[in-house]
Amino acid sequence: MAFKTIKRPKISIGERFYLKALLGGLVITMKHLVLSIIGKSRSKKELGGSGIGVTMQYPEYRWDKHLPEYYRGYPVLVKGEDGRERCVSCQLCEFICPARAITIKPGEVPADSQWNKVEKAPVEFEIDMLRCIYCGMCQEACPEQAIFMSQGYLLTPTDKKAGVHNKAKLYELGGTKQGLVNKWNAYK
Numbered sequence: 001m002a003f004k005t006i007k008r009p010k011i012s013i014g015e016r017f018y019l020k021a022l023l024g025g026l027v028i029t030m031k032h033l034v035l036s037i038i039g040k041s042r043s044k045k046e047l048g049g050s051g052i053g054v055t056m057q058y059p060e061y062r063w064d065k066h067l068p069e070y071y072r073g074y075p076v077l078v079k080g081e082d083g084r085e086r087c088v089s090c091q092l093c094e095f096i097c098p099a100r101a102i103t104i105k106p107g108e109v110p111a112d113s114q115w116n117k118v119e120k121a122p123v124e125f126e127i128d129m130l131r132c133i134y135c136g137m138c139q140e141a142c143p144e145q146a147i148f149m150s151q152g153y154l155l156t157p158t159d160k161k162a163g164v165h166n167k168a169k170l171y172e173l174g175g176t177k178q179g180l181v182n183k184w185n186a187y188k
């Protein structure tokens with residue numbers, strides 16, 4: 001078997017000491033320095049700062065106005081327009097979750113309920129927010145539009161137990177969502 005030797009390209013002195021990258025970073029730093037000295041820093045208007053530096057003054061100013069439409073916060077459960085929980089315990093979100101943060105214990109819907117067309121409802125639904133990687137795959141997998149990624153980002157549990165959100169907490173954070181849910185459509 002024949003081997004082919006490959007010659008490495010010659011690296012110049014500037015490339016060897018990363019001069020181009022260092023100078024580029026220095027230019028950006030100097031630009032921010034000059035803007036903050038003359039009081040025209042970005043933080044003065046947008047972030048509520050003093051004009052010196054670009055740090056947001058966090059407790060007083062928050063990112064709520066600056067969040068893009070597609071921002072993915074923590075996952076929440078939502079109820080339908082009629083107050084009925086949309087989750088039918090299909091467990092697709094639990095199976096697709098790469099971090100294994102979702103746990104669902106399905107239960108039966110009573111036969112005398114007006115929603116007896118739905119076979120299951122969750123008895124327990126928990127999301128471990130300390131394990132969740134906020135990927136949004138649970139929202140994509142849900143056929144009933146029951147789980148959504150909220151715009152919320154202020155999630156600071158004080159201990160491991162507070163980091164696990166149960167069904168009641170998830171519904172409290174999610175609220176009510178408008179729109180048609182296919183499985184509960186009487187004409188389907």
